[in-house]
Amino acid sequence: MSTDTKKPDIRDIETFLYDEASLLDRPDLDKWIEMYTDDGTYWMPAIEDQEDPLNHISIYYDDRVLMEIRRRNFVHPRAASKDYKVRCSHIISNVRIESITDDELLVTSNFQCVMYYNNKQTLYAGKYTHKLVAVNGGFKIRHKRVDLINCDGVLGTIIIYI
Amino acid sequence: MSYNDTDIAALITPTMIHRRVYTDPLVFDLEMQRIWGKAWIFIGHESQVPKPGDYTTQTIGRTPVVMVRDKQNDVHVLYNRCGHKGAKLVDKSCGTVGGGFRCCYHGWTYRLDGKLLGVPHMAGYEGTGFDKEDPQYSMQRLERYDTHRGFVFASMDADAPDLRTWLGGAGDVLDNLCDRSPEGEVEVAGGILRYEHDCNWKMFLENLNDTMHPMIVHRSVVDAANSYMATLPANSPRRDEAEIIPPFGASYENFEATGITGFRYGHHYDGGKSSIHADYTVDPDYEAVMLKAYGKDRTQEILTFNTHNTLYYPSLTIKSAVQNIRIVRPLAVDKCVVESWSFRLKGAPDSMLQRTILYSRLINSNGSMVGPDDLTAYFRMQQGLQSQANDWVEMHRNYGSDEDHGDRLTNVGTSDLDMRSQYAAWRHYMLGEAA
Numbered sequence: 001m002s003t004d005t006k007k008p009d010i011r012d013i014e015t016f017l018y019d020e021a022s023l024l025d026r027p028d029l030d031k032w033i034e035m036y037t038d039d040g041t042y043w044m045p046a047i048e049d050q051e052d053p054l055n056h057i058s059i060y061y062d063d064r065v066l067m068e069i070r071r072r073n074f075v076h077p078r079a080a081s082k083d084y085k086v087r088c089s090h091i092i093s094n095v096r097i098e099s100i101t102d103d104e105l106l107v108t109s110n111f112q113c114v115m116y117y118n119n120k121q122t123l124y125a126g127k128y129t130h131k132l133v134a135v136n137g138g139f140k141i142r143h144k145r146v147d148l149i150n151c152d153g154v155l156g157t158i159i160i161y162i
Numbered sequence: 163m164s165y166n167d168t169d170i171a172a173l174i175t176p177t178m179i180h181r182r183v184y185t186d187p188l189v190f191d192l193e194m195q196r197i198w199g200k201a202w203i204f205i206g207h208e209s210q211v212p213k214p215g216d217y218t219t220q221t222i223g224r225t226p227v228v229m230v231r232d233k234q235n236d237v238h239v240l241y242n243r244c245g246h247k248g249a250k251l252v253d254k255s256c257g258t259v260g261g262g263f264r265c266c267y268h269g270w271t272y273r274l275d276g277k278l279l280g281v282p283h284m285a286g287y288e289g290t291g292f293d294k295e296d297p298q299y300s301m302q303r304l305e306r307y308d309t310h311r312g313f314v315f316a317s318m319d320a321d322a323p324d325l326r327t328w329l330g331g332a333g334d335v336l337d338n339l340c341d342r343s344p345e346g347e348v349e350v351a352g353g354i355l356r357y358e359h360d361c362n363w364k365m366f367l368e369n370l371n372d373t374m375h376p377m378i379v380h381r382s383v384v385d386a387a388n389s390y391m392a393t394l395p396a397n398s399p400r401r402d403e404a405e406i407i408p409p410f411g412a413s414y415e416n417f418e419a420t421g422i423t424g425f426r427y428g429h430h431y432d433g434g435k436s437s438i439h440a441d442y443t444v445d446p447d448y449e450a451v452m453l454k455a456y457g458k459d460r461t462q463e464i465l466t467f468n469t470h471n472t473l474y475y476p477s478l479t480i481k482s483a484v485q486n487i488r489i490v491r492p493l494a495v496d497k498c499v500v501e502s503w504s505f506r507l508k509g510a511p512d513s514m515l516q517r518t519i520l521y522s523r524l525i526n527s528n529g530s531m532v533g534p535d536d537l538t539a540y541f542r543m544q545q546g547l548q549s550q551a552n553d554w555v556e557m558h559r560n561y562g563s564d565e566d567h568g569d570r571l572t573n574v575g576t577s578d579l580d581m582r583s584q585y586a587a588w589r590h591y592m593l594g595e596a597a
Contacts, residue, residue: 018443046353046355046528047353050427053352054516054519054520055352055515055516055519056352056353056446057353057354057502057504057519057522057523057527057528058354058519058523058527059355059523059529060523060527060529061523065390065401065403066403068390069383069386069387069390069407069531070386071386072385072386072389072390073382073383073385073386076381076382076383076385076386077382078378078382078385079383079438079531079535080379080380080382080535080538080539080542081534081535081537081538082382083538121475130384133459145244148549153356154356154357154358154499155356155357155358155528156357156360156528157357157528157529157533157534158359158528158529159534
């Protein structure tokens, strides 16, 4: 651990997580993607404690390229699955700084996301793991991991990032 | 109402399907008995149960079954039901039971081949007529089970044709999937996704070789991928996504040229000489191990047999060129689960499994930009077919021009040959008509 890294204020981190969640609440993918570093990734594993996104199936595993494709797909007028309004309400709690290294903060939290899509309201819950880097006095997300408590269950369409 | 055979026969014409085939719970019940209760159903792969006592569970229609390896190394498919009160013996998707099964309720124990071993406190049964050795108290074996290249199928029909006969020429694609391994063997790897579909199970199957939909349904993801890729500098590293997604927007002419081949028992595939998977870059390390194993001509033959989707009606669909499969599990007339599985080509570099996983994530996942658009069409059909304004769904495309080659029919890739093939099988199972 670097000795000169000042321990960040947990409230600044919480605020950043709330800001990210509020962009997904709407959802506004154009702004949401800007919260990620150029090498940023978003991962929703398909099993508990999944270690490998490449050799094991995941529900989502997007790098910047796939985020950019998804952002364009999400607003395409001919995407039938996107014909329906998506509105979410994310609640984040139990925010903890797990570790601090030279250039990275590892932050975990619990979340609940109620998603309204195609006349159905679905409750998703689980744990977030964020790897954050300090950029220009704020943060960017280098990696976000979303462990759903029912990741290995039978799931319907998950139309947007949680 | 109830259905006699005349009523059932009236639901299907050579070019039309009555909407009740998709919407009536009574038809669904009959399908579970007559199609799922008779056909060979994909149960799993031997690689999932490497050691004695290893098991996986599945359902055939509504019937719970368990695939298990015994101490002689034989794989059995047993009804997952205790001989006593009927409780399922195992209730996880996979696991190991060690030396035998033990019921969670009254502790009856069974050998790995299903034979009843022990009943606690036998004294109370003395003189009652209960005979522990009577086979009816054992776990029952499925009427038929067999394997092909490690793929385990079972049928609840004692009179079913043998598995190889049933697979027919469509078995070539299953063989091609395995032959793409330099060792000629595959194993299940990389986990299973389970995706709930609010539609009749047949809608998923009928979409597999429906090549008139991709350019409509998947245009949005193709546009999104192409428009982003166009912003990248010309010397950007190659991305597998750029090879996997755009072919979903291939033209009618392209899909027409790939062709559809249909077989007895409802099996069919599109492609053969070419498919939307045909232009994938071949990893040089993979090519090297294939050339070493098979030589140039055979390698070429294996890698240019390019089918897209192959259906083994009614349960199993495979993509041999990408080494993944999907399995449909009907739950109700308007609900099913589609499972996506991946296979590792034994002896091939890791990049091959990674491409399989990427493909499943991009195309089949609950969070993908392809599967959810297909599903949207399915559930809209499920809802639209409640309409009494028009009782019929049509399947005329290229009717009357299917070419008969003896063991198979062929037609252009945009034809409804796949539909005709499935409904010939539907009538075979539902009405006993010749396959």
